[in-house]
Amino acid sequence: xxxxxxxxxxxxxxxxxxxxxxxxxxxxxxxxxxxxxxxxxxxxxxxxxxxxxxxxxxxxxxxxxxxxxxxxxxxxxxxxxxxxxxxxxxxxxxxxxxxxxxxxxxxxxxxxxxxxxxxxxxxxx
Numbered sequence: 073x074x075x076x077x078x079x080x081x082x083x084x085x086x087x088x089x090x091x092x093x094x095x096x097x098x099x100x101x102x103x104x105x106x107x108x109x110x111x112x113x114x115x116x117x118x119x120x121x122x123x124x125x126x127x128x129x130x131x132x133x134x135x136x137x138x139x140x141x142x143x144x145x146x147x148x149x150x151x152x153x154x155x156x157x158x159x160x161x162x163x164x165x166x167x168x169x170x171x172x173x174x175x176x177x178x179x180x181x182x183x184x185x186x187x188x189x190x191x192x193x194x195x196x197x
């Protein structure tokens with residue numbers, strides 16, 4: 073049965089992993105133009121790799137810290153995640169506003185409006 077400390081160590085590990093993902097890895101994948109489904113696959117692979125390489129060393133490192141220090145670390149990681157999530161939501165909302173404005177202006181994807189045909193076209197005057 074896991075103790076409070078075990079749960080705290082695990083939560084710190086996962087929060088730090090998530091911060092690294094959202095601050096470093098995910099933006100690089102998004103900048104490369106990957107679609108959300110592909111990014112989800114990379115996320116699972118990332119989690120698996122971090123679990124294999126970092127979990128045991130983190131458990132050893134965490135032994136040096138008191139519960140109070142671990143709680144502070146966890147809180148700091150969660151605060152950073154909140155900031156990252158807020159930025160993502162803000163950027164998404166800005167993107168949606170821009171897309172709506174383009175639709176309203178008729179300039180979405182730089183599409184030109186089709187030429188209007190005159191009713192008089194083909195008639196001799």
